Amino acid sequence: MHALKLIIRNTLRHKIRTGLTVFGLLIAVLAYGLLQTVVDAWYAGVDTASSTRLIARSSISLAFTLPVSYESRIRAIEGVNTVARSAWFGGIYKEPKNFFPQFAISTNYLDLYPEFVLPEAERQAWMRDRRGALVGRQLADQYGFKVGDTIPLRGSIYTGDWQFVVRGIFDGSDDTKITRHMLFHWTYLNEWLVQRPGRRANQVGVYILGIDAPDRAAEISRAVDKEFQNSVAETLTETEQAFQLSFVSMSNEIIAAIRIVSYVVILIILAVMANTMAMSARERTSEYATLKALGFGPGFIALLIFGESLAICVVGGGAGLWLTPYAAAGFKQAAGGIFPIFAVSQTTVIAQVLCALAVGVAAAIVPAVQASRVRIVEGLRAMG
């Protein structure tokens, strides 16, 4: 009981110093949580990838397309039950800063994505309109798109001015689904390409393959790639998750940098915290020596220092933890839809707690060892 009393009162002894350290810890835990959430957000698409979908693309690069004639050959491969087309459009909505993904798709595309929920009436309306587009709920909310609105896009790959009419708005089946993109008819794009010179018509960006047995994904992928081996456009078929990861891996260095910064933040606060504890312990050398003279053991002295360090970390870390979801919400809003899914995960919360506790323990080790080893006679001579 006396130990707890001493810990609490020692913690509050230098209010400004303790307050600043608590504030530093709050910022560090908050920053760590936000940076980890940024990394999680980067991987959000990967985490929600389906195991029953495969992606077949050009083995050279995503920038290369595949002939539309491949579709029937892929469908004939055993284990493949659906094949849908998708092509990256890359249009600009008003300003380049208003970036959102647009895909030209085949009409059976949504059959492969049951996580995108679209009212049947809207689906039928879209099927009937060759200029029709479907927009995700997050995208619709961001720009205020409504059914019937026209979305003008300036083509960057397919140069020219394009007009799409919103025929439906699809929702995610749960909060983890990203619905910040637009879908429109591949045939509309293809008709436009057919009328233009060059060999860009009748091409598909990627094929999405629906399979029944996820455990046969590797076998089916090999079969698809074997089918087009030594052809003009060889394929690379992989699971949707692997496909998404290949996207994320393009920004591996950025993610690594974010991760490193998040660890550096923790290391910095560890140094600040260790300095605070070292100063406190040094100032109290004569008090620790007095306690030892009275018969308190080295363990009691160490307990006081560890307790004080942990108390600061619990308060600062707890405040940082509490503020993280609010800061994440603010960050998401400020990021303007770059991160459609920006939620603090349970793993991040646990990591924040562990970081705060680790800082509390690590910062106290050296001062606690030194204080508990102090010789009474020398300690009594030290003036605080």
Next chain:
Amino acid sequence: MNAAQPVVEIRNLAKAYHRGGQTVPVLTDITLDIQRGEFTALMGPSGSGKSTLLNLIAGIDKPDDGVLRVGGLDITVLNEGELADWRSRSVGFIFQFYNLMPVLSAYENVELPLTLTNLTRAERRERVELTLSMVGLSDRMDHRPSELSGGQQQRVAIARAVITDPMLIVADEPTGDLDRQSAADILAMLQRLNAELSTTIIMVTHDAHAAKTARRLIYLEKGELLLEPPAA
């Protein structure tokens, strides 16, 4: 331990400090007995080794050589943990600068040594209140050291020293940081403790006036006991 046996028995005690490869003898061949109930003043100039001798008797420092028995127990063979346990039961400390815990009240400071015992909270309260009333601080129990005068702080320290009813109280320059009146009050209190409770007190002082309050004077010079008081 029988009643006739000295509380402190010192035989051929030696202590030296080692600094920068040099050995500096502090105490040389000290032989001394202190009887139960004695109020002894250790006097001597700075560097004479009086504080070192007090520290050795109190078990907060270890001799290099010789025999040191306190209460019949050879404390030189005890390890750190055993010494800490022994100190908590057997020695009360009074320091020149009081050495109270600044974040604890007078009551809590006095209670501190009792937290190492098996006494219940109610028993501790009874003892602390009694002891604080004995040193005249019943009305200052909730005050922190910074809210007390030097003399009052030293009275709290005395209460803390006697609260466990130790066999020995060691006081290192207990009046060194006090004004004349407060010093006189503290010395009178120590005298009263010794007279009324037969508490064995060993006090280090370089103040001749303070030393006069003790019943026995021991002089040290250059680490050796003097048989006669030095010429003034």
